[in-house]
Amino acid sequence: MTVTYTSEHFKREARLALDQPNLQRALDRTTTLLQARRAEAYRAFGEFDAARAAGSRIKDHVLRHLDHYLETFEANAEAAGCKVHWARDADEACRITTELCRRAEAKTVTRVKSMLGEEIGLPEALDAAGFERVETDLAEHINQLAGDRPSHIVIPALHKTREEVSDLFERAHPPHRHIDDVAELVESARTTLREKYFAAEVGISGANFLVADNGAVCTVTNEGNAELTMQLPRVQIVTAGIEKLVPSMDHAGVLLRLLARSALGMELTQYTTFLTGAKRPGDRDGPEEMHLVLVDAGRTELLGDELAPILKCIRCAACINHCPVYGQIGGHAYGGVYQGPMGSVLTPAMASLAKSKDLPHACTLNGRCDEVCPVAIPLTGLMRTLRERTWRQHLVDRPTRLGLGLWGAVVRRPALYRPASRLGVRALRLLARGRPALRRLPGGGAWTRSRDFAAPPPGGTFMARYRRGER
Numbered sequence: 001m002t003v004t005y006t007s008e009h010f011k012r013e014a015r016l017a018l019d020q021p022n023l024q025r026a027l028d029r030t031t032t033l034l035q036a037r038r039a040e041a042y043r044a045f046g047e048f049d050a051a052r053a054a055g056s057r058i059k060d061h062v063l064r065h066l067d068h069y070l071e072t073f074e075a076n077a078e079a080a081g082c083k084v085h086w087a088r089d090a091d092e093a094c095r096i097t098t099e100l101c102r103r104a105e106a107k108t109v110t111r112v113k114s115m116l117g118e119e120i121g122l123p124e125a126l127d128a129a130g131f132e133r134v135e136t137d138l139a140e141h142i143n144q145l146a147g148d149r150p151s152h153i154v155i156p157a158l159h160k161t162r163e164e165v166s167d168l169f170e171r172a173h174p175p176h177r178h179i180d181d182v183a184e185l186v187e188s189a190r191t192t193l194r195e196k197y198f199a200a201e202v203g204i205s206g207a208n209f210l211v212a213d214n215g216a217v218c219t220v221t222n223e224g225n226a227e228l229t230m231q232l233p234r235v236q237i238v239t240a241g242i243e244k245l246v247p248s249m250d251h252a253g254v255l256l257r258l259l260a261r262s263a264l265g266m267e268l269t270q271y272t273t274f275l276t277g278a279k280r281p282g283d284r285d286g287p288e289e290m291h292l293v294l295v296d297a298g299r300t301e302l303l304g305d306e307l308a309p310i311l312k313c314i315r316c317a318a319c320i321n322h323c324p325v326y327g328q329i330g331g332h333a334y335g336g337v338y339q340g341p342m343g344s345v346l347t348p349a350m351a352s353l354a355k356s357k358d359l360p361h362a363c364t365l366n367g368r369c370d371e372v373c374p375v376a377i378p379l380t381g382l383m384r385t386l387r388e389r390t391w392r393q394h395l396v397d398r399p400t401r402l403g404l405g406l407w408g409a410v411v412r413r414p415a416l417y418r419p420a421s422r423l424g425v426r427a428l429r430l431l432a433r434g435r436p437a438l439r440r441l442p443g444g445g446a447w448t449r450s451r452d453f454a455a456p457p458p459g460g461t462f463m464a465r466y467r468r469g470e471r
């Protein structure tokens with residue numbers, strides 16, 4: 001997985017994001033809207049708990065029997081006319097994909113947004129191999145023009161303003177005129193991209209689901225770009241993580257109903273496509289060759305681990321949209337491909353905990369992500385597991401380690417804890433001088449730089465008030 005993450009990167013990018021009023025407005029507007037849409041979709045659905053339990057069971061079942069479903073899928077996909085390739089890691093997946101493009105004598109390669117593609121560094125590999133890579137998802141097209149990375153797994157250009165998009169399109173799209181109107185901007189991208197769909201020799205997509213019992217590849221989009229990318233070029237390549245399997249179309253149906261509602265509050269996305277094999281004799285359209293590159297890249301290693309439930313993720317972004325930390329710092333601070341709670345688990349679990357050790361700590365553990373996850377992944381529990389690992393692997397810095405060690409020694413001994421907490425409450429009240437919150441706290445500058453520290457209410461410690469029966 002491509003990770004540009006270090007502690008310094010995270011802190012610098014988070015601080016930069018907090019200082020950008022435009023970004024703050026965009027994050028607030030978008031996440032508030034998506035939360036409301038999701039809530040409304042589930043109210044109208046009325047079967048969220050049952051569907052979620054079913055979705056979670058399907059994913060658990062597939063992960064338990066992954067070997068069986070992978071073999072079944074391979075046999076059925078090949079019987080339908082696909083060629084299945086296996087890639088152990090990101091490098092192998094990129095090598096296979098670029099080699100397939102070379103064999104197809106491709107000059108232009110169209111691509112549909114795929115988080116797996118970003119994860120394995122496929123855009124960079126295609127560029128390095130000299131192909132003209134065309135991102136066909138509108139937001140990814142914007143990011144490609146800007147040389148930017150996605151900041152959200154469903155809305156990758158969330159960080160861009162309309163004005164920035166206008167400037168980018170003016171520079172890149174003939175006849176290079178300035179456009180402010182959103183509909184006209186979309187039309188400008190559509191016109192430019194349409195030529196590329198017809199010029200491309202190879203189309204590359206990801207997969208939302210791989211259906212084991214008929215070898216079908218399912219993609220969902222709202223723009224129709226996946227259909228053009230998958231149908232028009234002579235050669236079609238699908239890159240997908242091995243955890244994308246579902247046993248049958250019925251199971252795909254359950255997860256599709258959860259995915260669209262969780263992602264954008266829709267009953268279904270505008271386009272839901274099942275592609276089964278290449279063009280057959282008598283078919284009017286479709287690719288002449290279809291290749292599936294099934295990528296492991298750390299997934300089988302995760303299977304037996306405590307963090308395995310993260311492999312159930314269907315990339316809906318509901319946890320991201322409900323995360324107060326993402327809502328403040330946006331997506332780029334996370335450094336990897338994935339953001340928010342799912343990124344704070346996936347990146348350390350699959351890339352490197354040492355490099356991304358701050359991510360599981362960048363969480364208030366408020367549990368909103370657990371509540372909204374449509375396949376019931378215990379995200380905060382997984383983040384606690386990662387926090388324990390950073391401690392056990394000595395990845396926590398020395399002052400924090402000393403402080404936590406001291407805190408642990410005190411809280412385990414009531415005879416020490418009670419007088420210490422009485423003293424602490426008195427000291428904080430003295431420092432607050434009657435104010436409800438402290439603006440500065442000796443030794444707590446990292447906290448008070450960006451927010452106040454609430455002063456304890458009058459009446460002593462929690463235990464003292466509890467004993468008096470105060471509520």
Ligand code: SF4
Pocket residue numbers: 262312313314315316317318319320342372373374375376377379
């Ligand atoms: S962890 Fe759950 S809520 Fe978050 S993206 Fe994955 S499926 Fe969606």
